[in-house]
Amino acid sequence: MSEVLTGIGVCAGVVAGPLLRLAGAPALPAPGPVTDTAAEFARAEAALAEVVAELGRRADRAADATVAEVLRAEALMADDEELREGVRELVEAGHDAPHAIDGAFAAFREVFAAAGGYLAERVADLDDLRNRAVAVLLGLPMPGVPAPGHPYILAARDLAPADTADLDPEQVAGLVTEVGGPTSHTAILARALGLPAVVACPGVLDLADGTFVLLDGGSGRVEAGVDEDIARAATRRASEVAAAASGLTGPGRTSDGYAVKLLANVGSAKNVPAADEAHAEGIGLFRTELLFLDRAGEPSHAEQVAAYREVFTAMAGRRVVIRTLDAGADKPLPFLHQHGEPNPALGIRGLRVARQRPHVLTAQLAAIAEARAETGADVWVMAPMVSTLAEATSFVAAAHDAGLPTAGVMIEVPAAALRAADLLRAVDFLSIGTNDLSQYTFAADRMCGDLADLLDPWQPALLQLIGVCGEAGRDLSKPVGVCGEAAADPLLAPVLAGLGVTSLSMSPRAIPAVRASLAARTEADCRRLAALAVAADGPVEARKLVS
Structure with missing residues (x-):
């Protein structure tokens, strides 16, 4: 059965x-005596170096750019100076190399777990690094x-x-x-x-x-x-x-011609070929923070211009929606020195970084504008973590001052969603980040697996907020997109279209199935399904009613 x-x-x-x-993870043997602490620390350090090198080799072999970027980020954790110092202290206290490695990672694990958010999500990475270093020291196969x-x-x-x-x-x-x-x-x-x-x-x-x-x-x-x-x-x-879905091409639309642009999420020019293969109509989310990650200093103007120009050129006239730096909380950047916030998810992140470091935003807008001017690309710029009309108005003014004519904001907090009509009178478009909008609507940390049901994009309260934004877009004839993970769900796509969403941006691999799902329904079908989902008692019933 x-x-x-x-x-x-x-x-x-x-x-x-x-x-x-x-x-499974390699088991630690019984502790051994340490007679030469310098030699023992050298053993531990060599094991960590081998782990870093192996992760680098895997990143170089990875066919997917996202996989390679994540692997390199994990390697940086194993190469951390504070981690090595923790290993050294344990060795000098008499622990052999495997137990010193284990103890140092355990200390970091405790700190990361207590911190919550992005750091808590990285506990699995710490465990993996510990296991790999111990395996090297014990001469065992990598887990x-x-x-x-x-x-x-x-x-x-x-x-x-x-x-x-x-x-x-x-x-x-x-x-x-x-x-x-x-x-x-x-x-x-x-x-x-x-x-x-x-x-x-x-x-x-x-x-x-x-x-x-x-x-x-x-x-x-x-x-x-x-x-x-x-x-x-x-x-x-x-x-x-x-x-059958992969055989469909052309712009996203319902069976009766209602247009819903199908766009791709990218982090760099390496992701553009996949977007082309999926026949994406443009880029709906260009994540610029990958250029800033794990750096001691801010990237130079020339570096930024080159990175943006590469993507703009590769898209060859199609729309590129570029998000300004989304730093803080689950994406801490070393050069911003954001330490000591009691709750980083509710602190200085996204556009709020400009309150403390306005130069970071103005420098980025200047680089985007220069790359746009050099390529003649159709560039739309948007700010993350906008909560008020004043913030939206200020960002649009900064974008226009830099020479960027099309400026919008992301809807990631309920306050912005509820005042979507006011925001749309000041900006050119809205883009809904459903991951963060879920987090803030349900007061559920997006990195907490125990609360994953609250982060379900089918939650009727979330869909209701999306509907508020979509209705504002219809009334004012301005675009409203979704660039969170919800956009990649083929079953949810007609619901979002019915709520007034005019574009969906997702991983390129998801585009064919979403295109087929929209093509199988009329605009009236989409509106009917949207009403059913919003009226449901919860996400399980919403899915059931729509499917």
């Missing part, structure tokens, strides 16, 4: 196969992904970036984790790799290795012990639908 487990679907697709768990020689579904409590970097899509058909949320690294990397995935699925690790499962990355359903013939028939049907 089959058993149904339920989690959160973070990358659509239906796959089936035997379930295999991630290989990681099984390679049985046949397709399977990978299960884990959580996945670190290094676990997913070398996934062979010929073997790993899908991912399921016990914890995590829609914005966890597992979710981000699954979408980047196009692997059907479910997170926050309690009970999955209680299943025995080899259990045949059917995984639906759209609904979050994992059925264990299902009949293999039935499961394979379901995956065949899903493959046929996906193949």
